[in-house]
Amino acid sequence: MNWQSAIKGFQSYLKLERSLAPNSIEAYSRDIEKLAQFAGDTDLKPETITLADLRRFINWVNELGMIPSSQARILSGIKAFYKYLLMDDVIKVDPSELLESPKIARKLPDxxxxxDINRIIAAIDLSKPEGTRNKAILEVLYGCGLRVSELTELKLSNLYLDIEFIKVTGKGSKERLVPIGGAAVKALQLWINEVRVHVPVKKGEEDLVFLNRRGSRLSRVYIFxxxxxxxALAGVKKTISPHTFRHSFATHLVEGGADLRAVQEMLGHESITTTEIYTHLDREYLKSTIIQFHPRN
Known part of the structure; x- marks a missing residue:
């Protein structure tokens, strides 16, 4: 099997069987194209590559100057690719099975x-139409813990404000219901009912919640x-981004005693391990939980 047909088959597998989003499929494809580039220098085919070849490839990637997190992502793509080849009977043994991931330092979120959040929201100029929108953006980011892409793609038809829920499309096109509190509901209703109704909406964007003054969707960079x-206006010196509000949402919930599984569900994390990073911020909460619930205490 040549690399081009193997990659095309892999893309179909990711789309039809794993239901991945186009961006994820593109990222996986780029990773395998790198492997094909490496293999092209030695005439290796997808089905003839060994574990030793894959280890040499990881060293080659390392020499290109890629950071460990990028190497880990490439390795994840390789494992998915060989899982597909195994399922498709192109290979009998998966050479990536014993391939080790590089050690990644776990960065604690800002x-x-x-x-600080109250000061940033208070810095919004509500005398301007975009001020009402911007307040709704920050209230939803912090009140629901959304990713910025989830915010920019949020749809009017997925708002259930009467029962205080919104439906969000997250990574891998997976949908989840997220509770939304009173402050965010009020800010959203003001934006939608008082300001957005006067925006000339661009064709195809009618169902999007957040728009610019020309009626087009907002970009991630614009939110940033x-x-x-x-x-800067609020005098907050920390380096922050839209994701900082998501981290703050999760941290404040954990500090307040929220169940970690519930936080995982609201954030849309596949693994509880990803959510556990927020527990570092409230050691006293963890200590009191152990004292309260451990049978020896």
Whole structure:
């Protein structure tokens, strides 16, 4: 099997059997194209590559200067690729099975205190139409813990404000219901009912919640710029991004005693391990939980 047909088959598998989003399929494809580039120098085919060849490939990637997290992502793509080849009977033994991931330092997320968040929201100029929108953006980011892509793609038809829930499309096109609190509901209703109704909406964008003044969707970069500008106005010196509000949402829930599984569900994390990173921020909460529930205490 040549590399081109193997990659095309892999793309179909990711789309039809794993139901991955186009961006994820593109990222996986790029990873296998790198492997094909490496294999092309030695005339290796997808089905003839060995574990030793894959280890040499990881060293080759390392020499290109890729950081461990990028190497780990490439390795994840390789494992998925060989799982597909195994399922398709192209190979009998998976050469990637014993391939080790590079050690990745786990970076603790930056968070904002509740006072910082209030100061940033208070810095919004509500006399301008975009001020009402920007307040709704920050209230939803912090109140629901959304990723910025989930915010920009949020749809009017997925708002259930009467029962205080919104439906969000996350990574891998997976949908989840997220509770939304009173402050975020009020800010959203003001934006939708008082300001958005006067925006000339571009064709195809009618169902999007957040729009610019020309009626087009907001970009991730635009959201980032709004937050940076407001943080500067509020005198918040930390380096922050839209994701900082998501981290703060999770951290404040865990500090308040929220169940980690519930936080995992709200954030849309596949693994509880990803959510556990937030527990570092409240050692006293963990200590009190052990004292309260451990039978020896």
């Amino acid at each position: 968070t904002l205190g509740y006072d 710029m709004i937050i940076k500008e407001l943080a």
